[in-house]
Amino acid sequence: MNYTIEDLQRMMSYLRDPKRGCPWDVKQTFETIAPFTLEEAYEVVDAIQKGSPQELKDELGDLLFQVIFHAQMAKEQALFGFEDVVSAIVEKMLRRHPHVFPSGKLDSFGAPSELTESDVAGMWDDIKRQEKAQLGVDPDGDQSILSGVPDSMPPMMQAVKLQKSASKVGFDWDDVAPVFDKIREEIDELEEACISLSHAEVEGELGDVLFAVTNLARHLKVSPxxxxxxxxxxxxxxxxxxxxxxxxxxxxxxxxxxxxxxxxxxxxxxxxx
CATH class of the missing domain: 1.20.890 (cAMP-dependent Protein Kinase, Chain A)
Structure with missing residues (x-):
């Protein structure tokens, strides 16, 4: 039998029913479910790396279930529903792809775009800035170009995002050679720290090495x-x-x-x- 997204939503509402639902599901919150959401995302990536379509299908289902779970909890608190999540992402993608949907509507799917990947990336960033301005971002708030990188993002992924953001304003090397030099410099500093400095200082120097290696991965267009x-x-x-x-x-x-x-x-x- 083929079930639908509506069936999945109905199942989730049953699992969260205060009287007849699952005790474990009922007591969960956004905060307690968040680690599972992150775990499922990593398991999707793992299935992709294994090259297993069956595992990928299963793991995508698990990740979708996380979205449904969060949407159900939001609905219970009258914050938003699953339909709002779907509408929001469709509207966002329409806004951010004007080269594909000229009038901002699905039925305006147009002619093949002549934009390059670089053109699209720049346009994407401009549109994101416009969206923030329309949301009325506090002018006295955090205006750093790094503010859009979540602190909760996994450290290695966060390092890449921070480096990409800084690169957009010219804070970056033009080629990979200086990056290798920086890694050697950081390794030398780590080696010195291991001899005479405290654990905290060794930790700091090791962090610098990892950050530099992550920067190399970014320059090589490889996900660390x-x-x-x-x-x-x-x-x-x-x-x-x-x-x-x-x-x-x-x-x-x-x-x-x-x-x-x-x-x-x-x-x-x-x-x-």
């Missing part, structure tokens, strides 16, 4: 989150190979020398794992 995720998956594959090899010998990992484990690691690497 995705790159690290792929490396994590690679580490899992190779380490499992080590575990399997040790298990074949009826031994424990702790009983093996580092040289032995490194030998299996190299085998896994040579096998393309």
């Amino acid at each position: 989150d995705v790159a690290l995720m792929k490396t994590n998956l690679k580490f899992r594959r190779r380490f499992r190979y080590i575990e399997d090899k040790v298990k074949e010998q009826n031994r424990l990992l702790v009983d093996c020398s580092l040289d032995e484990l490194d030998k299996y690691w190299d085998q896994a690497k040579a096998a393309g794992m």
Whole structure:
């Protein structure tokens, strides 16, 4: 049987019913559900990296359920409903794609655009600024170009967003060479900190290294989150190979020398794992 978005909304209302719903679902709030929303978003990315359409379908469903969950809680508080969420995003996309919808309506789908990707990015930022102005942003409020980057965003993703924002006003290098120099400089400072400075100062210097490496990823047009995720998956594959090899010998990992484990690691690497 094929269910609809309306069925999903109705299910969510039943789960949240104070008398007959699920006790766990009923007691949730925006704050308590937020970590699950973030987790589901990461699981969508994980499914994409695995190249599994079935997993992607399931994980997208889980993420959609999070949207429905938040919308239901908002509806209960008379804040907004799911229909308002849909209308808001459609209207926003129509505003931000005038090169695709000239009259700002879905039925105005026009001729192929001659704009470049760079043109579109610049126009997108201009439209976002206009939207903020129309919302009457407090002139005495935070006017930093970095204010649009949420503090709650995962650190590595946040670093990229901060760097992109600063780059728009010229605070950036024109090519990648100085970025490598900056990474070497930060690593040297970290090494010095490890010798003579406090834990807090070492932490600060390590943060500088990570920020510089993230900046390199941005210049190379690589997502540091995705790159690290792929490396994590690679580490899992190779380490499992080590575990399997040790298990074949009826031994424990702790009983093996580092040289032995490194030998299996190299085998896994040579096998393309």
